[in-house]
Amino acid sequence: MKIYDGRYVISGLIVFIALATFPVWFNRGKVSPSPEPKLDTPAILEMVQKKCVLAKDEMRIGHMRLLDQWRTEVVRNGRRIYTGMDGKIHEMSFQNECLKCHSNKTTFCDTCHRYVGLSSSTPYCWTCHIAPREND
């Protein structure tokens, strides 16, 4: 089989294959383990039953929706009390509730978010809400 304009055709194919396999040679076989968000903040260590607002799986998948719900409730409806798992009462506050327990933004929120490709400015929440102070 004769290939006409082989120069162009072969280089085009090489470009295509290089682009299509980009992740393979970009990772070069490095297996990075899935992140382990740290739960060793003072507030959590003090807890008897180490439980979040909702069940762990629900939190992992749906914490952004819970935050959205809280935000709407507080900002639009003016309600600040949320009954979580096991009837536990929470104040619907991003900084005073979530970040009181999870005061380790960099080793908790950010480890996951970096892994799934949200930049440090996304979630953009931190442009207004103050991230907890760490290690100083």
Added chain:
Amino acid sequence: MNFIISLMAVLALVVAAFLGIEAAGLSRVFGVAIPYAAFILLISGVVYRVLNWASSPVPFRIPTTAGQQKTLPWIKRDRFDNPCNKIEVLGRFIMEVLFFRSLFRNTRAEVDKGPTLYYQWEKWLWLGGLALHYSLLVIILRHLRFFAEPVPSFVPVLGGMDGFLQVGLPGIYVSDAVFMIAVTYLLLRRLIIPRIRYISIPADYLPLSLILAIGVTGILLRYFTRVDLLKVKQLAIGLINFQCVVPEGIGTLFYIHLFLVCTLIAYFPFSKLIHAGGIFFSPTMNLPNDSRMRRHVNPWDYPVEVQTYVEYEERFREKMIEAGLPVAKDIAAGGPAIYSLTKK
């Protein structure tokens, strides 16, 4: 009817993935085997199609003459609509591939009760096509966040720009909305406009139905049911590092989404979608119109024995005179030839 066929095909795929996961528990098949098979089919299929095209010679120029060819210096010519060298062809290509220029020229012809034919300005197809392709590009680039670790720095930036509306959590991506609108438009266009419906076959509807289904499942996954992205990324990273980890409990909807994507990429080289590669092989696009400047010799030409008229007459003159046919060289008269024929 044609649409129903393609819709049934897509539904069958969805059901197959659903049953495969829910009833048979084949998460290794749907999470590992099928993605690899689909990817191999994609690469080998594209290579095969491209080499197949490249093995056909195109000896002569078949230019689209959508503009004035290069000619006398005082006639204004159209550099990109009628290119005469490789650089200009490249220009035409860039405009075609990036902006779908030939689609922009689309008009609609209509006979409006009467003998007069009207041509109307019709840019919706161009706009829909452009919107679809660019939003698809953004979506594919955004998906790199699952396949690359560390995530290349442009991906979060792109995601941030795409989610600039900052509506809801997880935030709505503009590209998702544009994609769904464009696919729906392109599908409705085929279904509603009678002439286009008439020429549409299942192979036209299938890619559209497939990407529509991929879009719907993707949107469900992101905005509604949600999945554990950490597990999804583990699966994806495992695939590209050839270590097949299949985390438990990702959810069936994710496998349906993945299976539809696998079907699409496996189907890609063997369907109309390969126009992505085919455009580079379309002779009306990739050839400069230089027929008047260069001689193009057909590579299939083989030497043929030819006989000039002079040789012919030399051979048959006697007989021609007998039959009363005029001959070029009148021998009887011994005079000059009536008209001179010279061998070159």
